[in-house]
Amino acid sequence: MWLLTTTGSHAASSRYTPIGTADCHTVADPLAMAYASRDLGVRECPAVPGVRLFLVSSDANSWFDILHDGLHWSAEQAVAYNQPFGHFPNVGGADAVEWRFGADGAVTALIFRIVAQVPDEPDRLRSRLVAVRLGASGICLLGTATSNDAARAMADTSRGCDAQP
Numbered sequence: 001m002w003l004l005t006t007t008g009s010h011a012a013s014s015r016y017t018p019i020g021t022a023d024c025h026t027v028a029d030p031l032a033m034a035y036a037s038r039d040l041g042v043r044e045c046p047a048v049p050g051v052r053l054f055l056v057s058s059d060a061n062s063w064f065d066i067l068h069d070g071l072h073w074s075a076e077q078a079v080a081y082n083q084p085f086g087h088f089p090n091v092g093g094a095d096a097v098e099w100r101f102g103a104d105g106a107v108t109a110l111i112f113r114i115v116a117q118v119p120d121e122p123d124r125l126r127s128r129l130v131a132v133r134l135g136a137s138g139i140c141l142l143g144t145a146t147s148n149d150a151a152r153a154m155a156d157t158s159r160g161c162d163a164q165p
Helices: 030-036 076-082 148-155
Strands: 005-007 012-018 041-045 051-057 062-068 071-074 087-091 096-101 107-118 121-135 138-145
Touching: 012 148, 030 041, 062 076, 062 107, 062 121, 071 138, 076 087, 096 148, 107 148, 121 148, 138 148
Parallel strands: 062 087
Antiparallel strands: 005 012, 012 096, 041 051, 051 062, 062 071, 087 107, 096 107, 107 121, 121 138
16 A cells, blocks of 8 residues: 655655555564574564555564665654653554655655553553654654654754654
8 A cells, every 4th residue: 555645845755555464474584583582572564665665563562664775763762761751652543654755755754653552541552653754864763752743854954864863
C-alpha cells in the first residue's frame, strides 16, 4: 500500500506502509537469531526502498528497529524506557507507519504511533506519535508528539542526528 501526500510549500511528502499482523512476516535471516537470543520476537514489515523495518517485541513492550544505509537503530530505549508516558508502551493504535520524504525524494523520517496504559487507570490507553530521523547524519529519535501535524513538523525540520543532546 502506497499513499502519497504533499504538505505546504516545503514540498515534503508522505508514504504509508502497513504494519498489521498479516503484513509483517517472520524474519528468516541470521538477524532473527540475534533477537531470539535476547528473548525477543521480531517480524519484518513493509518499508520504503532502501530501508528494512522490524517490529520487535518483548513480554511487555514492542518497538521498531530500522536498518538504513548500513546503520541499525532501535527505538527500544525511546519507546520502552526514555519517553515514559504510561505502562507497557507498544507500537499500536494505527495500521500503518508514515514515511516522510524531502523535496529531493529521499526518505528523511519515520513516524509511528505507540500506545500505553494510563497509570492508575488500567482500562484506559493513551497514545503518542514517535518521529525518527533517517538521514546522512544517522538514525535518531527526533521526539514524540500528540498530533499528526506536530509529528510532521518535527520530521520536516532540517535537524540531523548530530544535533542530539
